[in-house]
Amino acid sequence: MDRYTNLLVAIAPEQEEQPALSRAILIARKSDAPVKLTLFLAIYDLSYEMTSMLSTDERQAMRSGVIKQREEWLESLLENHDAVNLEVERHVVWHNRPYEAMVSxxxxxxxxxxLKATHMHDKLGSVIFTPTDWHLLRKCPCPVLLVKDHDWPENGKILTAVNVSSDNETHIELNDKLIAESNAMASLLHAEVHLVNAYPATPVNITVELPEFDPASYTDAVRGHHxxxxxxxxxxHCIDDNLTHVEEGLPEDVIPQVAEELDAELVILGTTGRTGLSAIFIGNTAEHTIDQLNCDLLAIxxxxxVSPLAPKSD
Structure with missing residues (x-):
């Protein structure tokens, strides 16, 4: 069964290169089922809203004119990509928060x-001004594929990050879901699925506060459990031992390191959608990982x- 048949492609404004569109077309071409692509562009110009000399109708007419121009531009983008015989819709909206428009x-x-193209973020800026990518990782209810420049070769490798340190039912179910999603992508791409798990290093302060503490034994016990x-x-899930990786360190360090060693084309991981202050101070593994990857990231x-942006039911 094909999992991905209704793709939303976030178009980068003012750019002829559209990695997310290229990736979406690749998925559509490889799929056994018909795939529908929706090209999505959120535009906004504050100057149109600030012009007091225009009436409401005139402002609306100007917005409509800009939207029509962008729709024509989307049409021209398709001419530069091999979208022949694919079902493609174009959707341009006037919205000052692209991530909200995308989730809606x-x-x-x-x-x-x-699917959305991504790039390196300034780390300090990412904390103060949360990028659209981070909002999508936290609030988008469907899988988010953040696209970079790495190719998707035939017979490549997919690296799936799992959490095996917890017997929490939610984590167990999410691990199963991640592997199911990985197998679906592997079937589509004829790729090999690897699993990775990071386990924590021994806290240094324990060895200082407890002189009788044996850090080597502790580390061996933690590694053995993982x-x-x-x-x-x-x-x-019938996965070979040589396709699993258990490494000491933080997930945001271990995952990119193993991905680079494997030359993986795609990393798949789960994200809990943490929001508010906990997201600012704790963050999500996906957010810390994305900037260190040189390949695509699929967040599940x-x-x-339930997205915090979903309409509230009565």
């Missing part, structure tokens, strides 16, 4: 994947996730 379209259009739970997970929400 996902909810209204029932899209099963959102290896055992990874074995249980891989056997559950757990089952039952």
């Amino acid at each position: 379209q996902v909810l209204e259009g029932g899209h099963d994947m959102l 290896l055992l739970t990874m074995k249980t997970l891989r056997q559950k 929400k757990p089952d039952g996730y």
